[in-house]
Amino acid sequence: MKTIEELNKIRAEKRIELDLRKNTNADTREKHILVCNGTGCTSSKSPEILENFKRIIEEKGIQNVRVIKTGCFGLCAKGPIVIIRPEDTFYAMVKPEDCEEIIQSHIVEGKVVERLLCKDIDGKKVNRLDDLTFYKKQKRIALKNCGVINPEDIDEYIAFDGYRALARVLVEMSPDEVIDTIDKSGLRGRGGAGFPTGKKWKSTREAKGDKKFVVCNADEGDPGAFMDRSILEGDPHAVLEAMEIAGYSIGAEKGYIYVRAEYPIAVNRLQIAINQAREYGILGENIFGTGFNFDIEIRLGAGAFVCGEETALLESIEGKRGQPRVKPPYPAQSGLWGCPTLINNVETYANIAQIILKGPEWYSSIGTENSKGTKVFALGGNVNNVGLVEVPMGTTLREIVYDIGGGIPNGREFKAAQTGGPSGGCIPKEHLDTPIDYESLKAIGSMMGSGGLIVMDDTKCMVCLAKFYLQFTVSESCGKCTPCRIGTKRMLEILEKLCSGEGTEYDIYRLEKLAVNIQKSSICGLGQSAPNPVISTLKYFREEFRQHAIEKECKAMECKALARIEIDEEKCKACGLCQKNCPVNAIEGEGREKRHINQDKCIKCTTCIRSCPFHAIG
Amino acid sequence: MAIKFNVLDVEFKGEMTKHKVDDKSPSIVRDFNKCILCRRCVATCKNVQNIGAIDCIERGFESCISTTYDHSLNDVNCTFCGQCIESCPTGALHEKENINDVWAKLKDPDTYVVVQTAPSVRVALGEEFGMEIGTNVTGKMVSALKHLGFDKVFDTNTGADFTIMEEATEFVKRFKENDNLPMTTSCCPGWVKFAEMEYPENLPHLSSCKSPHQMFGAIIKSYYAEKNNIDPKNIYVVSVMPCIAKKFERQREEMKVNGLWDVDAVITTRELARMIKQANIEFDKLEDGTFDNPMGEATGAAAIFGVTGGVMEAALRTAYELITGKELQKLEFEEIRGAKGIKKATIQIGDKEVKVAVAHGLSNARKIMEEIKNGTSDYQFVEVMACPGGCIMGGGQPIKNSKIRMTVDVREKRAAAMYSIDERSTIRKSHENPVLKQIYKEYIGNPGEHKAHELLHTHYVEREEYRI
Amino acid sequence: MSCVDEKIVEETRKILDGYKKEKDNLIPILNDIQVKFGYIPKKSQMEISKYLGIPMAEIFGVITFYSRFSLEPKGKYNISVCLGTACFVKGSQAIFDRLKERLKLEDGQTSADGKFSIDTTRCVGACGIAPVFTVNNEVYGHATVKKLDEVLDKLEKEG
Structure with a gap:
């Protein structure tokens, strides 16, 4: 059981130790090698990279170097990513066998490994993370700890002001003051619909009921969206802290996090975080000796998109088929087992602690008239820098796609961007300069959604x-x-x-x-x-x-029945590359002969189109 | 409706889900192709009856209402109470029809076809012909049955009097010997199947009495056949019941005497109405007929068998007099009448107190069973009916759409009709029925003794809930 | 009961012991069983039904609602293709079509010899290396029809 004094002590001590994570001029002899262990990088062997670093350092007996497992850095397209602090060197697409060289050259000899540096949009190699255009236009609030701290170490979270907001709320603020602060900040639900968070808290607080619940919706089902997962993987304590603050505000003692079972890493880190918080007495009974009790349980989703709908989610927590209930009553009045229940999305919670610490005025100074703060997007599809980005509300789509996203690959044209997943809509070229906020997106027929942002080029039908x-x-x-x-x-x-x-x-x-x-x-x-x-x-x-x-024509050639792929004899140089790449051997012709496609065999996979260096196929 | 909403054609045609029709069980047919997924049946089965034999399975376009692994209702925990049928607005759930079996026998000159009608049929049949809910159509019903060509038209109420004689006698004995108390009634086949499946350890608490129509069938094929010199093999007994579980009960192996079924076919109130319509009989214009003698006489006690609390009330009227030997002054036991889920009363019989309970609807039956199982039940006699409201609201009764059910208390109206039959009866206690007195004297001997056991009692078997 | 069934009942009971008899534990229990056996056996469902007092039909309804639960054992190699938007836009549909064609299976089916089962999954979160498919949780990124063919060839040889 920790007191607030103990918490402050941990923070003070740890902060000095971890200063180099955020301060490139930190006065230290230590170096931290941060290895991204988000899902994206994990699928391309980042755990092996982590192990290799540790092994090599031990074998060589190198002092003052620590290898840290972190959450997502955001630039998933360039993964696996390794960052060395305090100098902030950003290595991209690292392979397990590169570890030796990084240690020898960078750590031992002090020479940056040029070949592993990341290329920026202009093609120049960039040394430091902060110099990448990808990061320049971003503002990280919800993601502030992602890629900076070790998500499996509560002390690192505490070092960067973790649980300070909770302590302040419990000691200095009344529930109404907390709700008022959230309300003033202008924060709106990040799950998609954009309902004002303060209002939601208020109505749950005012609802009558002996028992109330706080629920975190982490059933991120929108295909192509992974913001919530990255937050849970990179900074799980931020969500726990916010849920506790919410519990205090509305008068609940129990919280549930409903998270997809398809996110094993996130689930694991959440569980570790909950265990650590319980050990510290930050979760459980009589938190900080204030008499406030709160505990959190994880509930796994089992593969049903509709459970992201709040009432379906409640049904699922209750152990039933995830079929939505008829609203009203809203969960704020009658939620879990008929009790008033507050449901917010992961990203919404990730903003809470900082609003408390920095004040509602600070938060509402970011963003547009009616949409305050920042929004995290999972940028994907036909764009160079696939990854996770957090931008102030009001940033235009063009900035996201071309500046942060680095434009469209293979020199193709932008056709449309899709936001809001299966519930949203697409934004065509003519609206590229629309500022992104709740109202503007709605006005052009799309929606904010949870934050999936898929870019499509002109080959898409x-x-x-x-x-x-x-x-x-x-x-x-x-x-x-x-x-x-x-x-x-x-x-x-x-x-x-x-x-x-x-x-x-x-x-x-x-x-x-x-x-x-x-x-x-x-x-x-x-x-x-x-x-x-x-x-x-x-x-x-x-x-x-x-x-x-x-x-009866599909210009993008995606609709196979309407597509006919042919080789332009004029342009064909008979190199045979298309033939080599064709998975069904549909391309005929030998040696110096011009190639042609046997239409009966062709499955219209368009592999040949992409493989032709002379753009002769179409 | 199509005309009202100007629907001339289906604008959005496309793939439809296809399903097999489940007609394996003797009671219910499930044709999912007619289902619109309103889930009223699921709500009834799961929330009202607390059984949950059917539920919504699969997801999205493939969603359907079915049982576990899409098995037949015959092989799962369905009790055949038929309440789902009453709630189904499209006829996707309906009883297994036995009309054609009956027509075939009626046309067969060598078969002596006898029909008996349950107490609840007469207060509901009229609804199928546009009459007011709760109209007593006994006379018209008897006439219609005669028009249909049945050789004899008897009254199951007489069977109910037999049941009371046996059950009251059994209770008095078990009460005195403190043998497996509380004793519960056993005339509801849905309830019996429920007990056999879910509470086999409680089966000794059930009365060993057969249900009224089974008893009556056995009497027809023995006493009546002998008396009238008819080969029982040529007798075909048809029961008209408000119930579809009776279709299941009829074909239980235990329901045979000397290798002959007590009852050969069970049709519901709805099926009888259909037969009358098929025969083009103008029901509302019929003259009142009377049940055939010698077994058409029944008491007021039997008349209320179809309403929750009715069996208990009838049994108490007889048990009281059996125990005390004195005449019961007030026949109405008000505390066990009405719609409450579990009704409790303490009845003073002579110097003894008898604690009774009346439960209707299987969710209430479950509460009673849990108490018995945990040894916390302090009743001596319990009546259970599977359908909420009793047999008058049975799964074979005319279906009332939700609009009617929301505005009219169907149960109350049908029950009122039953109680008024009782009130107008001259004989209101089963043991005073002269027909019974004669048959016991002439043929059976004393209630509860050897011959009675052979004809009128049965036993129960433990059943697997899921035979899958 | 066969000895396989007995084993299933025993293992199921072990899992059930870790849970209170509360209905909202149904989905966590099913998750455990799915992980344990790779599917949810009928015998397990019966045990759960008795333990939690939930009718079989309701349990079946829950299992068939959630795509993570399956009623049949999966094949030795479970291949799933991500059809999240990011992967779709990068051509994962063609990969899935090819998979179906090569193994002559439909979404969610298992081959007769129990070797392969195929399905589609929603975003696995590896959008950075889209399109992806997974074989028993191992992720193959930057996938192409050709790459899929190579992997299948290898698996078929391995037996």
């Missing part, structure tokens, strides 16, 4: 994209209400018809009509927003739908 999202919705619909259960299936059938070249103009009309009906009549957010990808693609790319229906 928008009808196919709509079909992809409908496929997703159909397979994830819970089946409770008819519009979603059957309506989305019918929409998918129409889209399939269009993609296979059997569609008519009437089908487009039917599609639109059905979309509106489903929007209006579904029970929950999943169903109500399921037609959004169709509605928004129709809004901006109606011409493409018409091409599919009338001219």
Whole structure:
């Protein structure tokens, strides 16, 4: 059981020790090798890199060097990532066998390993993380500790002001003051809908009930989004601390974190964090001797997207099928087992402690008129710097895609960006300069969503994209209400018809009509927003739908029935590369002969198009 | 409805889910192709009856209502109470029809077809012909049955009087000997199946009496056959019941005497209405008929068998007089009437107190069973009916749509009709029924003794909940 | 009961011992069983049904609702292709189509010899190396149809 004094002592001591993590001029002889152990880098062998570093250091008997496992740095495309502090050298795409060289050259001889440095957009190699354009335009609040601390060590969290907000809240503030602070900060729910967080806390506090619960929604289901996972992997204590503050504010003593079982690393780190916090007496009974009790339990999701919907999530925690409830009553009035329940998303919680520490005025100074603070996006798709970015609200899409994201690879054209996943919509080229905030995105037919941001180049067919999202919705619909259960299936059938070249103009009309009906009549957010990808693609790319229906043509060549891949004899230099890469041996011709495609064999995988150095295939 | 909403064609055609029809069980047919997934049946089965034989399975487009591993209802924990049928708005759940079996026998000149009707049928059948809920149509019903061509039309109420004679006698004996108390009633086959599946350790508490229509079937095929010189093999007994579990009960191996089924076919109130319609009988214009003698006479005690608390009340009227030898002054036991889930009362019989409980709906039955299992039950006599409200609300009764159920208390109206039959009866205690007195004297001997056991009692078996 | 069944019952009971008899433990228990056996055997469901007092149909409903739970054992090699948006945009559908075609299986099926089972998964969070597929939790990044073929060739040879 720790007192606040003990907490302050740990902070003071640890802070000196860890100063070099954030201060490039730190007065120290130590070096810290930070190895990203987020899911992305872990899949490309970063745990092995971590082990190699440790082994080599031990073998060589090197002093004053520590190897630290951290959460995600953000630039996943360049993973696995290794950063050496305090000088802040950023090594990208490191392989386990590179460890020896990094130790020998960088640590022992003091020479930066040039070949492992990361190239910036302009093609120049960059030495320091902070110099990368990718990081320059970002502002890290929710991600402030990600990639800086070891998420499995509570002391490191405490060193960077961890649990200080909780201590302040418990000792100095009344629940109403806390809620007031959150309200003033202008923080809105980061799960997608953007409901003001302070209001939610207030109504849960005011709801009558002997028992209340705090729930953290970490069922990040949006395909292509991994913001919440990165926070849980990189800074789990931030979520725990915020849930405790929420518990104090609304009068709850129990919290649940509902997290996807597909996130084993996040689950593991959360569990470690909970155990450590319990050991320190920061979770449990009589926290800091203030008489406040709070404990947190993890509940695993079992693979159902709809459980990200708050009432479905509650059903799932109760051990039932994750079928949404009819609202109202809202969870704030009647949630878990009928008790008032506060549900916030991971990223929302990740902002709380800092709002308490730095004040609501500081937070509300960031962002736009109605959307305050920052937003984390998982940038993916056809963009150079795939990864995790946190930007102030109001940043334009162009800045994210071209400056932070480094533009579109292979010299292709930007076609659209998709936000909000299966519930959102796409943003075409003409809206690239829209500032990103809740209202602006809504105005152009998309939504903030949880933060998935997928960039598409001109090889992407928008009808196919709509079909992809409908496929997703159909397979994830819970089946409770008819519009979603059957309506989305019918929409998918129409889209399939269009993609296979059997569609008519009437089908487009039917599609639109059905979309509106489903929007209006579904029970929950999943169903109500399921037609959004169709509605928004129709809004901006109606011409493409018409091409599919009338001219029977898919210009992006994604719809196989409508695509015909051919080799332009004029351009073909008979190099044979396409032949080598074709997985089904559909390309015929030998030696100096011009190649041609056997259409019966071709599966239209487009591998040949991508492999042709002369752009002769299309 | 299609015209009202101007639906001329299906605009959005497409793939439909296809399902096998489950008609393996003797009681319920489940045709999921008609289901609209409203889940009222699931709510009824899981929340009202606390059984949960069916639930929503799979997800999204594939969602459907089914049992575990999509087995037949026959092989899972279904009790065949049939409440799901009552809640189904589309007919995806319905009883296993036996109408054609009955028609075939009616047309067979060599078969002597006897029909008996349960107490609850007469207060609900009229609804199928547009009459007010709770109309007593006994006379018209008897006439209709005669028109349909049954050789004899008897009243299961007489069977109910037999049940009371046996059950009250059994209770008095078990009460005196403190033998497996509380004793529970056994005339509800859904309840019996529930007990056999979920509480086999409590089976000794069940009365060994058969249910009224089974008893009556056994009497018809023995006493009546002998008396009228008919080969019992040629007798075909049809029971018209408010219940679909009776279809299951009928074919239990224990329900045979000398190799002959007590009852050969069970049809529900709804099926009888359908037969009447098939025969183009104008039901509302029928003259009142009367049950055939000699076994058409029944008491008021038997008349209330179909309402929750009715069996207990009838049994107490007889048990009181059996124990005390004195005449019971007030016949109505108000504390065990009404809609409350579990009704409790302490009855003073002579110098003894008898604690009784009446439970209806299987969720309440479960509470009683848990108490017995844990040894905390302090009752001596318990009545259980599987359907909430009793047989008048049984799974074979006319289906009332939700609009009616929300505005009218169907149970109360049908129950009121039953109690008024009792009130208007001249004989209101089973042991005073002259027909019974005669048959016991002439044929059976004393209640609870050898012959009675052979004809009128049964035993129970432990059943696996899931045969999968 | 066969000895396989007995073993399942025994293991299931061990798992159940770690949980209170509260209905909201159903999903955590099912998760444990899924991890233990690779699927959720019928015998386990019966034990859970008795332990928590939940009807079999409801348990079955929960199992079939969540895609993480399966009713049949998975193949020796469980190959799943990520169809998250980031992977989709980079062509994972073609990889999955190829997988189905080569193994002649549909989503969620297991081959007759019990060697392969295939499915699709939502984002595994390796968007940086999209498209990806996994074989028994080992992630293959920057995947192509060709790479898939190579992996399948290797697995088929390994037996």
